Amino acid sequence: MAVTRQAVLEALGDIAGPDGVTPLPNSGALSDVVIDGGKVYFSIAVDPARAEEMEGLRKAAEIHVADLDGVEAVIATLTAERPASAAAAPAAQPARKTNENQGALPGVRHIVAVASGKGGVGKSTTAANFALGLAALGLKVGLLDADIFGPSVPKLFGLGGAQPALRDQKLVPIEKDGLRLMSIGFLVDEDAPMIWRGPMVMSAVTQLLRDVDWGVLDVLVVDMPPGTGDTQLTLAQQVPLAGAVIVSTPQDLALIDARRGVAMFQKVDVPILGVVENMSYFVCPNCGTRHDVFAHGGARAEAEKLGVPFLGEIPLTMAIREGSDGGRPIVVAEPDGVHAKIYRDIAGKVLATLDGPAAAPARARPRIVME
Numbered sequence: 001m002a003v004t005r006q007a008v009l010e011a012l013g014d015i016a017g018p019d020g021v022t023p024l025p026n027s028g029a030l031s032d033v034v035i036d037g038g039k040v041y042f043s044i045a046v047d048p049a050r051a052e053e054m055e056g057l058r059k060a061a062e063i064h065v066a067d068l069d070g071v072e073a074v075i076a077t078l079t080a081e082r083p084a085s086a087a088a089a090p091a092a093q094p095a096r097k098t099n100e101n102q103g104a105l106p107g108v109r110h111i112v113a114v115a116s117g118k119g120g121v122g123k124s125t126t127a128a129n130f131a132l133g134l135a136a137l138g139l140k141v142g143l144l145d146a147d148i149f150g151p152s153v154p155k156l157f158g159l160g161g162a163q164p165a166l167r168d169q170k171l172v173p174i175e176k177d178g179l180r181l182m183s184i185g186f187l188v189d190e191d192a193p194m195i196w197r198g199p200m201v202m203s204a205v206t207q208l209l210r211d212v213d214w215g216v217l218d219v220l221v222v223d224m225p226p227g228t229g230d231t232q233l234t235l236a237q238q239v240p241l242a243g244a245v246i247v248s249t250p251q252d253l254a255l256i257d258a259r260r261g262v263a264m265f266q267k268v269d270v271p272i273l274g275v276v277e278n279m280s281y282f283v284c285p286n287c288g289t290r291h292d293v294f295a296h297g298g299a300r301a302e303a304e305k306l307g308v309p310f311l312g313e314i315p316l317t318m319a320i321r322e323g324s325d326g327g328r329p330i331v332v333a334e335p336d337g338v339h340a341k342i343y344r345d346i347a348g349k350v351l352a353t354l355d356g357p358a359a360a361p362a363r364a365r366p367r368i369v370m371e
C-alpha cells in the first residue's frame with residue numbers, strides 16, 4: 001500500500017519542530033511533503049546558525065517517516081529558509097503543479113546561473129567550487145553544466161566515461177562529492193564533433209534542465225555557456241533564474257565582458273547576485289608574497305560602479321588549477337584550507353541574498369497559532 005501525505009504528517013506530529021515545542025507540521029518550518037512512489041521528500045527550514053544543532057531533528061523526522069508502511073526511502077533536508085508553501089499555495093496542492101505554472105522545476109527551490117562575458121575566466125571552476133561551498137553549508141545542491149560547447153563537469157569531477165541512468169523517462173543525475181551533476185559531456189562522446197546551432201543549443205539545455213530527475217534541491221547551480229549572445233539571453237529568459245553570479249578576471253577586457261554579462265541579465269530582469277573576481281592575485285608558493293598580476297581589485301571597483309554586490313576574490317593558485325584539472329575541486333581536496341573558505345563565504349553571501357530581505361522579516365515576525 002502506498003504511503004499517504006496524511007500518514008507522513010501524522011508521524012511527524014510526534015516530533016517537536018525547531019522551537020522544541022510546537023509539533024513539526026504546525027511549526028511553519030515544514031515544506032510540502034512530496035511523495036514519489038515509496039519515496040518521501042520534505043525539508044525543514046531552520047536558522048542557518050543552528051543548522052548543526054538541528055541535525056538531530058532532521059534525523060528524527062526521517063526515522064519516524066521511515067517506519068511507516070509503504071515507505072522505501074525518506075529524504076529530509078534542512079534548508080536555510082522558510083518554505084515558500086507556508087505563505088503561498090495551500091499545502092494540499094501538489095508542489096509539482098504550483099511550480100509548473102511558474103515554469104520552475106518541481107522540487108528545486110532556487111536556480112542560480114554562473115556566467116561570464118567570455119570563456120577561460122574560470123567560470124566552471126568557480127561554479128563547481130561555489131556549488132560545493134553551498135553543499136558545505138548543509139544545502140542539497142545540483143550542478144547543471146549548460147556549457148554545451150565546452151562541457152567541463154565530467155573532467156572537474158573526474159567522471160570521464162560516466163553515463164547517467166534513465167528512470168521513468170528521466171535522466172538520473174550523477175552523484176559525486178555530495179552534488180547531483182548533469183552535463184552534456186555525460187551524453188555525447190567527447191571526441192564527437194559538436195556542431196550546434198543556436199536553436200539546438202537551446203533545446204539541449206532545456207532538456208538537461210527538464211528531462212533530468214533533480215529531485216528535491218535547495219539550489220541548482222547552472223554553469224552557463226560563456227558570452228552574451230542570443231543563446232545566453234534566451235536561456236536566461238527560459239530558465240526561471242533566481243539570480244546570476246558573474247565571474248570575471250581583473251583584466252580590463254574581462255571586465256568589459258563582465259559588464260556585458262551584467263547588462264544581459266538586467267535586460268531580462270534576472271537579479272545579479274554579485275561579481276566574483278577570479279585569478280585575482282597570485283601568492284608565490286616559494287616566498288609566500290602576494291603578487292597582483294592583473295592589477296587586482298578591478299572587479300570590486302566595477303561591481304561598486306554597477307551597484308551589484310562584490311562576492312569575493314579568488315587567488316590564482318596551483319592548487320585550484322590542479323584540483324580542477326585533476327577531478328578533485330579544491331573544496332573537496334582541501335575542505336579545511338583557505339581556498340575552500342573563500343568559496344564557502346561566497347556561497348554564504350549568495351545564500352543570504354537568495355533568502356533575501358523578503359525572507360528575513362517573515363522569519364522575525366512572531367507567529368500566531370490558533371487552536
Ligand SMILES: Nc1ncnc2c1ncn2[C@@H]1O[C@H](COP(=O)(O)OP(=O)(O)O)[C@@H](O)[C@H]1O
Nearest residue numbers: 119120121122123124125315316317320321324
Ligand atoms: N583561481 C584559479 N587559479 C588557478 N587556475 C585556475 C583558477 N580558476 C580557473 N583556473 C584554471 O583555468 C582554466 C580555465 O578554467 P575554467 O574553469 O575551465 O574556465 P571557463 O569555464 O571560464 O572556461 C582551467 O585550467 C582551470 O583549472
Ligand SMILES: [Mg+2]
Nearest residue numbers: 123124147152
Ligand atoms: Mg567552462
